[in-house]
Amino acid sequence: MASMFDSIAPVYDRMNTLMTGGLDGGWRRAAARAARLSPGDSVLDMACGTGKLTIELARVVGPAGRVVGVDLSEEMLGRARRACAGLGQVELKRANALALPFEAGTFDAATIAFGLRNLSSFEDGLREMARVVRPGGRVVCLELTQPRRHWTAQAYRAVFGIAAPTLGRLQGHRDAYAYLPRSLDGFPGARELAGTMSRVGLVDVRFKRLGPGVVALHSAAVEEALAGS
Numbered sequence: 766m767a768s769m770f771d772s773i774a775p776v777y778d779r780m781n782t783l784m785t786g787g788l789d790g791g792w793r794r795a796a797a798r799a800a801r802l803s804p805g806d807s808v809l810d811m812a813c814g815t816g817k818l819t820i821e822l823a824r825v826v827g828p829a830g831r832v833v834g835v836d837l838s839e840e841m842l843g844r845a846r847r848a849c850a851g852l853g854q855v856e857l858k859r860a861n862a863l864a865l866p867f868e869a870g871t872f873d874a875a876t877i878a879f880g881l882r883n884l885s886s887f888e889d890g891l892r893e894m895a896r897v898v899r900p901g902g903r904v905v906c907l908e909l910t911q912p913r914r915h916w917t918a919q920a921y922r923a924v925f926g927i928a929a930p931t932l933g934r935l936q937g938h939r940d941a942y943a944y945l946p947r948s949l950d951g952f953p954g955a956r957e958l959a960g961t962m963s964r965v966g967l968v969d970v971r972f973k974r975l976g977p978g979v980v981a982l983h984s985a986a987v988e989e990a991l992a993g994s
Contacts, residue, residue, distance in 0.1 A: 778815055778844075785976070790817070792975050792982070793878055796907040797821040799984040800874040807831040809872045809897055811862050811890070812880025814838075816845030816855075818907075822876065823852045833872070835860035863889050870899040878907040882952045892965040900989045904967055910955045910974070910981040955981040 782789065796818060802808055804827040810819045813834030822832045834849075834857045836842050842857050849855040860866055862877075862884055875894040884890040894904045953961060955972050958981070962970045967985035974981050 778817065788976050792907055792980055793818045793821050795975065795982055796876055796878055796905050797825050799905045799982060800825070800876055800903050802826050802830070802874055805829040806873040807871070808833075809865075809867070809875040809894070810834040811865075811875060811877040811894060812836055812883065813845055813857065814841045814878075814880070816848040816857070818876060818878045819845060819849060819855060819857070820852070823849070823855050826854060828854055830854050832856070833858070833867075835862065835865065837861060863893060865893050865897055867897045869896050871897050872902065873899060874903040874905065876905040876907070879909065881906055881908050887953065887958070888961050888965060891962055891967070895965055895967055895987050898987045900987055902987050904962070904985050904987065906958070906962075906983040908958070908981060908983075909952075909979060910958075911979075955983070958983060 785792075800808060800822070802822065802825045804825075806826045807830060808822050808826060810816075810822055810832060813819045813836050816834060819832055819834040823830070826832060832852075832855045834842075834845055834855065836845070836857075837859060839859060842859060845857050849857065858866075862880070863886060875898050877890070877894065881887055881890055891904065891906070898904060955974065959970045959972050962983060962985045966988060968988045970983070970985040972981050972983040
C-alpha cells in the first residue's frame, strides 16, 4: 500500500481537486474545526499524506501548538515536508497507523482524512487514535461514504468507478486509481462507522454528511476509562 501511494504522490493533490470539484479543501477545514482545538494545543494527523489537513490544523493551534503528521509513504511525507516548510509547530514522521510510536494521552486530538479505509483494520486504527488522545480530547475522521438512498449509492458507485480510473489514466496512474472505488468495498457506512467508534470506547460520537452525501465527517471524545490503556 505504501508503494502505491509513493507512486501517486506527484498527482495526489491534483486528483483530489479534480474528483471533488475543489470541495476537499472545505471538508478538511471542517475536520479541523471538529477537533475543537485551541491555540497551543497538540494534535496528531494520522495518514497525513501530502499535509493538507496538517496545515489546517497548524493554523488552528498556532505557533505555540504542536502538530504531528504520520504516514507510511515516504513520497507523501516528502511533499508534506515541502508544504509545511516554515511551520515550526509541525513534525512529520514515518509511522504505522496501527502501532503509533506515542505514549497514551499524548495529544489533545487526533484526525485522519481519507485514510481510514486504507488501513487493514479500521477498528484498530480508531483504537490507536483514541489511545494517544488525552481524556476529553477528540478523534475526528473525514472519509468517503455511501450515499443513504440506494439509487443514489448505485449511481455514485457507477460514476466513481468510471471517473477515478479514467482520470488516473490521464495522469499515468490508472491502476492505482482503479483501486480507489474498490476501497469502499467492505468499508462501513456512516452509521456503522459511528458504531465502530463507540465499540473502541469513544463517546459523544456524532457524524454529518458533506457535499452530495458521499463524504462523512465523524467526531467523538475520548472518555476517562481509556486513559493509560
